[in-house]
Amino acid sequence: MTALTTDGLAAPLGHAGQDHRPRARKRFSLARTLKFLAMLFFLLVVLIPVYVLIVTSFKGVGDASPARAWSLPQLWTTENWQAAWTALSPAIFRTLQMVIPAALISSFLGSMNGFVLARWRFPGADLVFTLILFGMFIPYQAVMIPLLQLVLGSGLPSGIPSLIVLHVIYGIPITTLIFRNYYMSVPNELIEAARVDGAGMIRTYFSVVLPISVPSFVVVLIWQFTSAWNDFLFAVFFSSSQNGPVTLALNNLANGALLQNYGVSMAGALLASLPTLLVYILLGRYFIGGLMSGSVKG
Amino acid sequence: MPRQIRRWGPPLLLISPSLIIIGVFVYGLIAININTSMTDIHTAAQATGRKPSEFVGLVNYTDLLASPAFQHSLRNLVLYTVVFLVGTMVMGFVWAWLLDRPARGEGIFRSVYLFPMAVSFIASGVVWRWLLNSNQGENASGLNRLFQILGVPFLQNNWWNNVNYGIAAIAIPAIWQLSGYVMALFLAGFRGIPEELREAGRIDGASEWKLYRYVLFPQLSPVALSAVVIIGHMSLKAFDLIMSISKPANYQTKVPAVDMYVFKSAFNYADAAAVGVILLVIVAILIVPYLVHTARAEKS
Numbered sequence: 001m002t003a004l005t006t007d008g009l010a011a012p013l014g015h016a017g018q019d020h021r022p023r024a025r026k027r028f029s030l031a032r033t034l035k036f037l038a039m040l041f042f043l044l045v046v047l048i049p050v051y052v053l054i055v056t057s058f059k060g061v062g063d064a065s066p067a068r069a070w071s072l073p074q075l076w077t078t079e080n081w082q083a084a085w086t087a088l089s090p091a092i093f094r095t096l097q098m099v100i101p102a103a104l105i106s107s108f109l110g111s112m113n114g115f116v117l118a119r120w121r122f123p124g125a126d127l128v129f130t131l132i133l134f135g136m137f138i139p140y141q142a143v144m145i146p147l148l149q150l151v152l153g154s155g156l157p158s159g160i161p162s163l164i165v166l167h168v169i170y171g172i173p174i175t176t177l178i179f180r181n182y183y184m185s186v187p188n189e190l191i192e193a194a195r196v197d198g199a200g201m202i203r204t205y206f207s208v209v210l211p212i213s214v215p216s217f218v219v220v221l222i223w224q225f226t227s228a229w230n231d232f233l234f235a236v237f238f239s240s241s242q243n244g245p246v247t248l249a250l251n252n253l254a255n256g257a258l259l260q261n262y263g264v265s266m267a268g269a270l271l272a273s274l275p276t277l278l279v280y281i282l283l284g285r286y287f288i289g290g291l292m293s294g295s296v297k298g
Numbered sequence: 299m300p301r302q303i304r305r306w307g308p309p310l311l312l313i314s315p316s317l318i319i320i321g322v323f324v325y326g327l328i329a330i331n332i333n334t335s336m337t338d339i340h341t342a343a344q345a346t347g348r349k350p351s352e353f354v355g356l357v358n359y360t361d362l363l364a365s366p367a368f369q370h371s372l373r374n375l376v377l378y379t380v381v382f383l384v385g386t387m388v389m390g391f392v393w394a395w396l397l398d399r400p401a402r403g404e405g406i407f408r409s410v411y412l413f414p415m416a417v418s419f420i421a422s423g424v425v426w427r428w429l430l431n432s433n434q435g436e437n438a439s440g441l442n443r444l445f446q447i448l449g450v451p452f453l454q455n456n457w458w459n460n461v462n463y464g465i466a467a468i469a470i471p472a473i474w475q476l477s478g479y480v481m482a483l484f485l486a487g488f489r490g491i492p493e494e495l496r497e498a499g500r501i502d503g504a505s506e507w508k509l510y511r512y513v514l515f516p517q518l519s520p521v522a523l524s525a526v527v528i529i530g531h532m533s534l535k536a537f538d539l540i541m542s543i544s545k546p547a548n549y550q551t552k553v554p555a556v557d558m559y560v561f562k563s564a565f566n567y568a569d570a571a572a573v574g575v576i577l578l579v580i581v582a583i584l585i586v587p588y589l590v591h592t593a594r595a596e597k598s
Contacts, residue, residue, distance in 0.1 A: 129593075145567050
C-alpha cells in the first residue's frame with residue numbers, strides 16, 4: 001500500500017478500537033511495562049512545547065526572568081491574551097473568510113475531477129492524473145515570480161481575494177487525488193444502474209455520486225481548511241499584515257515591537273492554532289483520513 | 299459526430315476547467331519562470347518593465363551555483379533534510395512499533411503524538427524560538443535552562459546560531475511536527491499486515507526480533523518509501539519554520555527557498571526565478587520516479 005493509492009478513508013487508524021485481533025493476554029510483564037514507560041516518556045516530550053506555550057502565555061512582564069523560565073506563573077494574568085487578541089483578531093476573521101470559500105470551491109472541483117478520472121477510461125488518463133498530481137508536489141517557488149506578475153496584472157485585490165483564488169487553484173491536485181481514490185472504491189453497479197436508467201454522466205454525477213460523497217467531502221474540507229489556515233508561503237508573497245491571514249499577522253507579532261515579550265506571542269500562537277486544533281480534536285478521525293488518503297501537501 | 303460529443307462531451311465539461319487551470323498555473327507558469335530565470339532582471343526598474351531586460355542564457359545559474367553563499371544554502375538544505383528525514387523516520391517508526399499492539403489508552407498516545415501536525419509551522423516556530431534560545435549559563439532560558447534543571451548542563455549549546463550546523467537545530471521542531479505523521483503511515487502499514495503472517499512466524503518459532511526483521515519489515519517497505527518521499531519533498535521546500543524561528547537574513551539558517559524570498563524582495567526576479575527552477579529540479583528528481591512507480595503499481 002502506497003500513500004498515493006490508499007483508498008479506505010479513515011480505515012486503518014479510525015477503527016483501532018474495534019480491532020479484530022485477539023487482545024494480547026493481559027498479564028504483567030517487564031516488556032509491556034517498559035513499553036508503556038517509553039510511550040509515557042515520549043508523550044511528555046511531545047507536550048513540552050505545549051507546557052511552555054500555556055505557562056508563558058499567562059505570565060506577566062515581570063515574571064519573565066530566565067531563572068523562572070520553566071516555573072509556573074507567580075501571578076496568573078490574562079493580559080497577554082488580551083494583547084494577542086487585539087493584535088490578531090482582525091486577521092483571524094480574515095482567515096476565516098479566506099479558508100471557508102477556498103475549501104468549498106476546491107473540494108467541489110476536486111470531486112468533479114476525481115469522478116471523471118475514476119470512471120472515465122480515456123487514452124492517456126493515467127498521464128493526465130499524474131500530471132495533475134505533480135502539481136501537488138512542486139515547490140511553489142518555481143511559479144512564484146510569474147504568478148506574482150499575473151495576479152498583480154489581473155487586478156485581483158491583494159490579500160484575501162487573491163489568496164482564495166490561489167488556494168483553490170493549488171488545492172486542485174490534492175482534492176482530485178482524495179476524491180478519485182474514494183470514487184474508485186464506489187461499487188460499479190451504482191453507476192451502472194444510473195446509466196441503465198438513461199442518466200448521462202453529468203446527471204449521474206449530480207444525482208447519484210454527489211449524495212454519496214459526504215464522507216469524502218468532510219475529509220477534503222478539513223484537509224483544505226487546515227492547510228489553507230496554516231499556509232504562510234502564499235500569505236507572505238500575496239498579502240501584507242494589514243490584509244493577510246493569521247500566520248502572517250502572528251509572524252509579525254512575534255518579530256515586531258513586542259519581540260522580547262514572549263508571553264504575547266505565545267498567547268498569539270495558541271489563538272492562531274485554536275481553530276485547527278479544535279478541528280483536530282473534534283474531527284480527528286477525518287483529519288487522519290485526509291492524511292492517509294491524500295498523503296501530504298507541502 | 300453527435301455520438302462522439304455525447305461520449306466525450308460531459309466528462310470533458312466536468313474536468314476541463316481544472317485541466318486548463320493546472321495547465322496554466324503549474325506548467326505554463328513553470329515555463330514562464332524558466333524564461334525569466336534566463337534574463338537579466340536584477341533591478342526593480344527591470345522587474346516593473348520600466349527598463350528593458352535581455353536574454354542571458356544560463357548565466358544566472360552558473361553564477362548562483364558558483365557563489366559560496368548559495369552553496370552554503372544548498373549545503374544547509376542537505377543537512378536539514380538528512381536530520382529531518384532520519385529523525386522523523388526513527389521517531390515515527392518507534393512510536394508505531396510501541397503502539398502497534400492495541401494497548402490501554404493507546405488512542406490518547408496516538409492523538410498526542412500526531413497533534414503537532416495540526417499546528418502551523420509559524421505557530422510552532424514561536425515556541426521553538428524560545429526553546430532553542432542560544433543563551434547559556436546565567437541567562438539561559440528554553441531548553442538550555444531545562445538541561446541545567448535536569449542536571450545535564452553540558453548539553454547546552456547555541457542551537458541555530460551555530461554557523462555550520464545551526465540549520466540542524468531548525469530540523470528539531472520539524473521532527474516534532476511530523477514524526478506523528480510518519481507514525482500514522484507506519485501504523486497503517488503494521489495494521490495492513492495480516493495477523494496470520496505473524497502467527498505463522500510465531501508457530502515457526504521465530505523470536506520477536508526475527509519476526510520483525512524477516513516478516514514485518516519487508517511488508518513495510520512501500521510505506522517507508524512513501525514516508526521518505528513525502529517528508530523529503532517537504533524538507534526540500536523548507537521555508538515557514540526558518541522564517542518563523544530565524545530571520546531571512548541569517549546566514550547560518552538560509553536555504554534556497556529563503557534565498558528565493560530574499561531575491562524577490564529585492565526585485566531580483568531573475569535570480570529568484572532561477573532558485574525556483576533549481577528547487578523544482580531537486581524536487582522532481584525525488585518525486586517523478588515515485589509518481590511513475592505509483593502509477594505503474596496501480597495499473598498492475
